[in-house]
Amino acid sequence: MSPPEVHLVCGTRPQAVRLAPVAVAMREAGLVTPVVVAGGRYPAMVGQAFAAFGLAPDVTLRVERGAGSRAELRTEMIRRLDALWTERPPAAALVQGDTTTSLAGALAACWRRIPVVHLEAGLRSDDLGSSFPEEADRRLITQVAALHLTPTPHAAMNLLDEDVATGDVLITGNTVVDAALAIARRRPPFENPEIAAARAAATGRRLIVVAVHRRESWGAPLDRVLAAVRRLVERYADLDVILPAHPNPAVRAQVHAGLGGVDRVTITGPLPYPDLSRLLSESYLVLTDSADIQQEAPSFGVPALVPRETTELLVEQASALLDSRVRRDAMTAGGNPYGDGLAARRAAQAVAALLGLADHPDPMPALGSHAAAYGAF
């Protein structure tokens, strides 16, 4: 008899990156059967993200592009998941984060009284107004989840503050760290030809990856970053810069206007996840407003600077790290507070424990404790 199925519900590429290590860990442990359910508006893109990990969705729930609003997407996803789970009820459903698909998965499972596991649980902006509906959705998922897997101790504390039972919360670390480490360990060849050429030509030069994508960074903040990057390239002859630009045409035009044609600067479109992970692992420094990259980079011993200040300050801070390897290394010497590369294994064991198939795993050790084992990569 095969182990009970656990359905991993996925609607976006970032979710696929976080769920893939969990599916792999479940498969390796052999206590449950992971079933990847890809839904949402772009299941093909989700499939591509899983492919980087040697996985493919087991079930694809196509939602027509006409389902434009969040409400329509949520309604349709609940309907399709309910139909799937009528025929093929899993022992548990695992959802990640706070997307419309996450809430749909959690509610559809709750509707059928299927235990819900929430991965990357406990994140709070503490501002229900400005981040509605994401904050409301993640809070509602908390209410229906039987097991809360948190990326950090702080996220776990958020849940305990909301009266979630201690025994239902496990600090696993963030599986995005596992994903980045897994990809970088394989060192796959670059898919993007511009990146491949730039890296082949960069003999001995240090690499800065610049990834500034958030909407609030567009306009003047992005101009400040571009000006800082130009000055750093002028100041340091041993520096290469790779800048994957946001696909928005106006942003791309702004980036090209600021750095187009500058020697040792490569501007690309959005990169496949394996390319980005490998680039991070080879970087000296990262300038980014991406929460994902901020969490992944420290696993490679790469500091991430978040460009929120003036051009001058950004140049000053980056220069300090470029001038002193010791100072640069010190930034990540304490390890990665977002994960130790073992989050997916803990998640897989915790789900098995929920189903009575394994002992409860230990939480991710706190940084600085004797049990912390940074360097799984």
Added chain:
Amino acid sequence: MSGTAELVAFYARSWINRDRSAARRMIAPDAEIEWNLDAAVDDEELVQTLHRIAAFADSVTVVSTTCAGDRAALVYDCAAPFGTVRMAEFVTVAGGTVSEIRQVYDVVALRRYFPGLLDED
């Protein structure tokens, strides 16, 4: 619109419009009712709580309804002066009335934006 969809839409409209007697009529006398609030619940407690929410809220909106046979899943946004509470409700209908209700509130937001609601008896 299916019979289930019509019935749950009428039930939702009844309590949102603070029509307690209509909401009561929609709920079967022996209905099974659950929620994730600490207080015990029966049909009268449910109707009273929904009435207080509707009375205090600036607006209550059904943001999605999913029907499957005699079952329906609804998501509401209850907008109060200082913020919005999201609530999910799972309903089963039988014989023209609601025979089963399960409500899941964002309890943290409910305490924050509907002060006193959970303290009243």
